[in-house]
Amino acid sequence: AQSVTQLGSHVSVSEGALVLLRCNYSSSVPPYLFWYVQYPNQGLQLLLKYTSAATLVKGINGFEAEFKKSETSFHLTKPSAHMSDAAEYFCAVSDFSGGSNYKLTFGKGTLLTVNP
């Protein structure tokens, strides 16, 4: 089965600093990869997705992620953090194991704190 590892359960940055949230995946086939964001007391919403087109994917709110097959990574970045970016971020991979194409497997999440 596919799996996702998010390095760092908590990342803290200053407002205006670079945001880098790390995600590595394991997959025996070309994966589809996603980042979701969860603001406090809300459900998750899709930030961006990679589906085998361009390796650099742009999402909402100025976020982007780059698919690197050689490194099995899909790190999320934003050049300049804003206070409103404080949230929990989840990396996810489509799970094609066992013939099922219905499931997304999520990482454990990274809580982003933005300091003024």
Next chain:
Amino acid sequence: DVKVTQSSRYLVKRTGEKVFLECVQDMDHENMFWYRQDPGLGLRLIYFSYDVKMKEKGDIPEGYSVSREKKERFSLILESASTNQTSMYLCASTKHWVHTGELFFGEGSRLTVL
């Protein structure tokens, strides 16, 4: 806008009670899901359904069952609640195959079992 509505935001139940968590979506989605979210563990799939009356077990189905009698409604049932089922429960739905990634989530139901 797509809307996924979970009937209860907060519930407190006692050990052994039967608990129903309801989820309704208004966008004619075929696929619906129940996840459990716990700190440090991320989201774990309990059950999913790709059509009315169809269901498949996810990664942690033990202690749970589901019902999908109508396309728009997917219910999660805890037959006999236990304290280790205290958690946040998230419902989600999608129109297409999941690999397109656009899961739409409800706001969650936080269940406390005493």
